[in-house]
Amino acid sequence: MELRRFKDILGVKSNEGTLLAFHGRNLEVAEISNDAWAALSPIELTSSQIPRRTLDNSEPQITLQNWEEEINPNARTNKIDTHVRFLTLNVTQICNLHCNYCAAGGDGTFGDAVAKISIEKTLPQIQFFLNRLPSQLGFNISFLGGEPLLYPEAIELIAKYISEHAPQRRVNYNIITNGTLLTEKNVELLARIGATITISLDGPPEINDQMRPTKNGSSSTALVVQGLERLLARKSEFSHIMIHGVFDHNNIALLKAYEFYSQFNVDSYDFSFSISENDLNASQEFMRQLSLVAAQAFEKGGESALRKIRAFEQHFQSLDSQTRTENYCGAGKSFLMIDARNQISTCPWDVNLKNEQVGQGIELNQKSLEAYQKPLIDLNNCNNCWARFLCGGGCMAAHKHGSGYKNIKNTQFCERTRYLVALALVYYQKCRAAS
Ligand code: SF4
Ligand code: SF4
Structure with a gap:
């Protein structure tokens, strides 16, 4: 290009x-x-x-x-709603895997292992955010960890609490799981709450088992495949099922991963470059491989196959609806993170960083939150970038890993983002010219 x-x-x-x-x-x-x-x-x-x-x-x-x-x-701008509508909860801060690039302190604990949240402290927090939300707005809870299915009882109790205390509220439940604990019982629970499920899987067994090893050396992929089969047998009961792969210099085989993913009839696939990776060669190979994935998807199934890949779907949606994005994410605006000690931060990557805390329990520090309220494209000084209204200023955690500061851009991140946007534009033009 x-x-x-x-x-x-x-x-x-x-x-x-x-x-x-x-x-x-x-x-x-x-x-x-x-x-x-x-x-x-x-x-x-x-x-x-x-x-x-x-x-x-x-x-x-x-x-x-x-x-x-x-x-x-x-063309209109999607102004972000500053009501907190998206909460991510670490229902546990331990994990049954030991992924190479784990974002949570290397072992799911963020340096502070907590097997189970104190639900009696978490429920009032949820009530606090529900009370502040106008009744017509939906609420979204994502369960994260560690591995959230190590404490499924918390998911059950939270969903029960909300259905009893806010029965009229539209609530979406998401879970981000390593997929190894999708037992019949856990699948039943997730079906009951109509969850959106994101399963982490970095490729075929020979790769994924290396990247996401179990503690006893058995294959994590075999467990994920069993879990996926259980989910897909009841697919209509879930809001959405996505497979998500994370790539870095140890594994940059996106095309192999895509070929492996394609055997599962999930709703979408997502390919991320590891936030903690700064290797330029890996970053460039990531772009090259992503273009191979796009070419293969398009050849196999045209626009609909391409749009099963999350980034293409997002860009196609923005272009079709001519909706400008000013915020890559809602961190500190519509989104907050609650860790297993009920500390509140703006991003899952900030768990346990004392200077990044914006609240505790049902106390929010409005002064700290003020720093997040401008659009990210302004905070991150993106106003000269041609891709700004499709990117929205980028991920602050990725910026911080590249530059040392949340609001100083990570040039590799920007290069990958612009490449992906340009690639999406090429396919968009191809699709719309054909229709
Ligand atoms: S690609 Fe980089 S400069 Fe452009 S909007 Fe995104 S973060 Fe900002
Ligand atoms: S800054 Fe990045 S990692 Fe943090 S919430 Fe936003 S998109 Fe997610």
Whole structure:
């Protein structure tokens, strides 16, 4: 792929030679001529600088300039709702696996092993957030850990509490699990609450068993596959089932993972680059492999197969609805994290970091939260980036791992994000041109 730019217009030449342009504010995609392409200035994926170009008043440049200045009345900005509607709960801070790249202190504990939350402290916290939420707004609880299915009783008690104390409230339950404890009993519980389920799986057994080993050396993948089969036998009872792989320099085989995932009739797949990985070669291979995955998906099943991959689905949705995203996530705005000691932070990566705590129990520190209230594209100084309204300023945890600071961008993250956006634009144009 080759990229060019004129102010907020990005030009993309695909590997097949198709030329397209993307209006970064209006979220419009169009095919362009060779002359228009020539009027754009070359840029690198790593840069968000707007190239300087002297206007020569040629026809293609005037056309570009006019398009750039246009305001699309249909494009709207998704203003984030600052009511806390998304809570993630660590119902336990222990794990039965020992994943190589574990985000939770290397062993699921965040350096503070807690086998079970004190439910008598967690329920009032949930009530506190429910009380602050206007009745028409839905509420979302994600169960995380450690491995949340080591303490399924907490999930059951929380769902029961909400159904008794807020029976009118729309509530979505999500669970992010390593998938090794999806017993009949746990599947029954998750079906009863109509959960959205994200299963961590990094590829076929020869890879996943290395990346996500059990403590006794048996295959974690075999357990995940059994669990997936149990879930898929009752698929209609769940809101959504997704397989999520995390990749770093020890495992960058996205295509192999995709081929393995494809045998399971789940709703979507997600491919993430490990937040704690800063290896440039791995980052570049991640992009290359993702383009292979996209090509294979598109060849096998066109737009619908491509859109089973979460990132493509998100970008296609934003482009179809012409909805600008100003916030990569709702951290500190609509989203908060409660750890197993009932401490509140804005991000799962901040658990147990005292200086990142924004509350405890039912006390919220509004002053600390104020720092999060501006749109992330402003906080992270993204206003020159052509991809800002599809990216939304990026993940603060990824930025921090790359630059040392939440609001100073991680250049590798930006490069991968822009690559993925440009790739999505190429496929978007292909799909819409065909329809
Ligand atoms: S974080 Fe996202 S929006 Fe900000 S500069 Fe990087 S790619 Fe662009
Ligand atoms: S900053 Fe990143 S890891 Fe933290 S909540 Fe947002 S998206 Fe998730």
